[in-house]
Amino acid sequence: MKTDHWRTLAAAMVVLVLLPVEVSDAGWLSDMLKGSSKQGQPKRAAAQKPAASPKRRAARQAERKPASAKPATLNPAAAKPVAASCDPAKFRIVVDVGHTAESEGAMSARNISEFVYNLRLARRIEEKLKAEGFAETKLLVTEGKARSSLVRRVAAASNLSANLFLSIHHDSVPKKFLESWEFEGKKSSFSDRFSGYSVFVSTDNPEYRTSLSIAELVAKEMKGQGLKYAEQYSQSIMGKYQHPLLNKETGVYSYDKLIVLKKTRMAAVLLEAGSIINRDEELRMDSPEYRNIVSSGVAVAIKEYCDRRWGILGPL
Template identity: 70%
Template sequence: MRRCEFFRVLGGIVARFRPRRLIVVAIAVFALLPIEVSDAGWLPDFFKTSSKHAKSPKRAKPTRSAKLAKHRAPAKHRATRLAALGPVALPPSVLRPAAGKCDPATFRIVLDVGHTAESEGAISARNVAEFAFNLRLARQIEETLKAEGFAETRLLLSEGKARPSLFRRVAAANNLHADLLLSIHHDSVPNKMLEDWEFEGKKSHFSDRFSGYSVFVSRENPDFGTSLRFAELVAKEMKAQGLQYAAQYSLPIMGSNQHPLLNKETGVYSYDELIVLRKTAMPAVLLEAGSIINRDEELAMDSPERRNSIASGVAVAVKEFCDPRWALLGPL
């Protein structure tokens, strides 16, 4: 489409909307354009003021070699120019080139069920193993993703003791040639924070001090940038479900379990040494869905309603990761 023809079409569209919706329309149009058009460098000129054009001296017409150099500029340079404009209200995924969108029918996400039947992870306030919580939630997420068209979703169950099973699950994920890995866990607290109580006549432990979800990435993952982008989407959807993130991981009281908080708004942390995040060949994210050592939250995590809510949030995050335009326009 030639430049003048584009502006005639865009003018007709804009005339139908109120002024306060103009920016949303412009963003939607830009998102739907082929990436070659946006790279050509003329669309951003539309957003410059006429006064600046009037005061600017006329520049010489760029040579063919200069145009080619501009077209081949790395994506990170374009992102730097965007960052110079300051914070924006759009999620980072919207800046992802449209050419990178995936086909849900062939996109393969591996859902790693945290821990194993032999090494069950944390024990809840009511003496239920974390592995049981992880498996139920992972199966619900699998069912929801497949219902949304992600037919290649794979559930990953590992066997054996804790550390050896970590390397086996990484090898299995890599052999599946997955595009993305999401490891499902449920949270507890360090032993020094536990308190004693009895449940159904059995001695147990609890800590009602902390609650909430948390999302982890490793800066040593071979594709940390993509891992972080998906982590942000997952965390954003957890927050949209009305959930709060677990803030304790940034506190000194956590000792060796303290981790850097990468986003204080959504609860994304870095956990660089975690094998399942660091050694996988694909982008990887770990979700602590909630605390099962907190007595009230354990009951919530055990409910079908909470599992459905989390699974729906993960599905929305995957859809937006697969095609950023979905966040602006809904299903296409």
């Protein structure tokens, strides 16, 4: 890698893994990413966890690679805010793979972990962004327990001097909506009630306006691809998971408690690409075509944002 910033990724992980951080391994997005663990759902019993599939083993191997290759030195300048430059050659995008191999997030209707879905899609997004000229795009794969990994993600993004933190997730539902079915002889859970993508920002992020601009462009591209957004987050039926809908045309929500959105010092956007607990939508998302559509949409959106900025400001 070209710069010192990239080489500090492992350093942040090595240092912060030692910090005493409260741990919660509840499965769903909202439980994984909030600032408080008090509302977390009960832990999934370890005995109920299925044995690691080949896909999961592959994901774990992939996860180990980035962290092991870097020297353990901290960059003292890394904590300083970075002046935004939208020159694609310099604009640093961290594509964050939601959850970890150890704490995999939601489980799909067909018992594939969210982490596997996140990793596959995030890799495709990284490829597309690089193909659009964003050479400084970095895939961030984090290890460890859920909550401590969130702190490490924020630190890694700072150490990488990222201009944009883009977190990739796949959605599920609160437990009360889960139904049972059998898939490949195994008792499994699903909910076909909700579907769709959603895009989240935090009004507490110091670069909120930039975050919102990029989120709206991402959501516009998703909608432009014929995808529908998840409207349920605007409805009271979601209880504590109800969120303010910032753009009712395209599906941008604010979710102020998410650590990776509020604690990051650069613009930050979280994309729920779709619901993997919905049986039809899971089938659609488990395809190269779908990953292509979503990743192209993300890349076009960020390029559009930067073209506007770059056109106005020129080289800094």
